[in-house]
Amino acid sequence: MPYVNINGIRTHYQQTGQGPDVVLIHAFTSNLAVWVFINLIDTLAADFRVTAYDLRGHGNTEKTPDGFTSDVLAADFHELHRALGLGPAYCVGHSLGGVVATHAAVLHPEDVAGVIISDPYFPGLRHIDPDMGHAPMWRELRLTLQRVGAEIGEEVDFQRLFHEVRGMNEEQFEQVRRLLGPNGARWLTQLTHLGETTAARDIFEPAGLSEDKLKSIQQPLVALYDEHSPFLATCDFLERELPNCTKDIVPGAEHMALFQNPAAFVGMVLKYLCEMAGVQNPKYKYSRCPDCGQANLLKAGWHVCNVCGRDLSAEVAR
Numbered sequence: 001m002p003y004v005n006i007n008g009i010r011t012h013y014q015q016t017g018q019g020p021d022v023v024l025i026h027a028f029t030s031n032l033a034v035w036v037f038i039n040l041i042d043t044l045a046a047d048f049r050v051t052a053y054d055l056r057g058h059g060n061t062e063k064t065p066d067g068f069t070s071d072v073l074a075a076d077f078h079e080l081h082r083a084l085g086l087g088p089a090y091c092v093g094h095s096l097g098g099v100v101a102t103h104a105a106v107l108h109p110e111d112v113a114g115v116i117i118s119d120p121y122f123p124g125l126r127h128i129d130p131d132m133g134h135a136p137m138w139r140e141l142r143l144t145l146q147r148v149g150a151e152i153g154e155e156v157d158f159q160r161l162f163h164e165v166r167g168m169n170e171e172q173f174e175q176v177r178r179l180l181g182p183n184g185a186r187w188l189t190q191l192t193h194l195g196e197t198t199a200a201r202d203i204f205e206p207a208g209l210s211e212d213k214l215k216s217i218q219q220p221l222v223a224l225y226d227e228h229s230p231f232l233a234t235c236d237f238l239e240r241e242l243p244n245c246t247k248d249i250v251p252g253a254e255h256m257a258l259f260q261n262p263a264a265f266v267g268m269v270l271k272y273l274c275e276m277a278g279v280q281n282p283k284y285k286y287s288r289c290p291d292c293g294q295a296n297l298l299k300a301g302w303h304v305c306n307v308c309g310r311d312l313s314a315e316v317a318r
Contacts, residue, residue, distance in 0.1 A: 001060060006079045012060035013053035013080065017045030020113075020277040021089040024052040025077070025097030028158075028203055029191055031059030034094070038262040043270060043297065046283035051089075053080060055100075057194055068202035070096070070209055074103040081111045088113035090273055094258060095120050096203055103209045105219050114220040114276040116269055119229050119255050124206035124214070128233050132156060135230045137255050148175040158203075162195030183259075211241075220244045222272045226253035226260075246272070251293070264288070264295035287312045 003010050014032060022044055024035045032052040035041045044050045054061035055073060067073075077100060081089065090113050093101035098117030105112040121132050138156045145152055149172060150164040165188050168176070177185040194200070221242055225235040227249050239247035250257040250264050257265040267286025274282045287296050289305040289312060296305055296312065303312045 003060075004080065004083045006056075006076050006083065009056050009064060009076070010062040011053055011056070011076070011080065013051060013084070014041070015049065015051045015084070016041060017047075017049045019048040019279070021086045022048045022050045022273060023077070023081070023086070023089045023091050023101075024050065025091060025093035025100050026052075026055065026058070027095035027097050028199070029058070029187065029194065030094070030097075031190075033059065034258055038258050038266055040092075040266050040269065043266055043284055044273065047279050048090075048273065048277070051080075051084060051086065055097075057197055057199060063193055063197065065196070066198040066202065068197065068199040069205045069207035070099045070103040070203075071107065071207040072202075073100045074107050077101075077104045078108045078111055081108070086111070090114045090116070090276055092116045092118070092269055092273070093120070094118040095255070099123075099209065102214070102217065102221070103207070105217050105221070106209065106213050109219065112219055114222075114273075115217075116222040116224055116272055118224050118250075118257060118265070119226050119231060119253075120234075121231050122206075122209065122214070122234060123204050124208075124210045125234050125237065128237050129231050131230060135255070136228075137230075144179050145176070147179060148172045158200035159195065162191050162200060165189075166192045166195055214238070215241050215243075217242055218244060220246070220276050222276075223247045224250060224257075224265075224268060224272075226250050226255055226257050228252075228254035230255070248272075251295075261295065263297055267295055267297045270297070 001012055003012055026032055026034055031054050035052050041050050057063040091101035098120030099122055101115045105115050142152050152161045152164055223235050223238045223245055225232060235247055238245050250261055253260040270284060271286045285298050289310055291310045292308040294305055305312055
């Protein structure tokens with residue numbers, strides 16, 4: 001596995017493909033494997049040079065006791081960009097990764113050619129989306145963990161979640177595996193080491209990314225929010241107030257579009273990256289079938305819906 005030293009931190013990354021640079025930035029408590037799992041890296045690598053990396057304290061990147069605010073993580077991105085010799089990059093970030101990508105566009109505009117954000121919550125906009133503490137996905141997780149005798153509280157509290165997970169016994173973990181499935185259980189088991197850091201507190205700090213700073217972003221930014229996102233007020237604000245922002249909605253998803261509607265997510269990311277980078281004839285094209293609603297990621301020359309068989313030539317040509 002390739003590593004690079006970033007601000008004194010041994011950082012794991014993967015890079016493949018040729019073309020304009022794209023950097024993928026994962027969510028809090030996640031890692032770069034999510035992009036592999038949904039086949040986004042291979043899809044984009046047909047037309048772009050794709051770099052994905054694990055944030056500090058995540059995946060195979062070294063853990064630090066602190067430094068998880070978005071300004072510090074944006075500084076890590078800047079050093080990664082420099083160390084790998086990247087050109088102006090198109091950043092794709094999910095949740096916290098979207099905040100980091102956006103903050104990098106503010107602090108290091110020479111590094112960032114454009115941004116696609118997937119359903120992030122911005123602490124600097126908490127006056128616009130005040131209900132983060134009662135997000136539906138937290139309620140669902142709480143109900144699941146209550147079934148195994150763990151209590152994480154009504155409001156989002158990652159430090160309490162870390163503590164509860166560390167205290168689970170083998171029988172409770174086995175129950176969690178049955179309830180959440182292998183991917184959900186694997187996610188929980190990766191949480192414990194972050195409990196020894198300031199991450200749970202840091203990620204809710206605005207860290208200088210205020211409303212005015214967001215309004216100052218000049219690069220093209222695509223606000224890709226989920227249909228049932230708890231942060232749609234933020235999405236509307238970005239579309240209204242940023243000078244070069246495009247809004248789009250991932251159907252049927254609620255904060256986790258990568259897993260809840262991966263075909264649409266991958267297709268929409270590809271579509272907007274090609275538009276921003278001026279890629280004229282991408283190896284893959286995204287089309288949503290007007291008959292059955294299926295999201296199709298189509299190879300060049302294949303213009304048929306994968307579900308109902310409708311000819312999508314007209315839609316692909318748009």
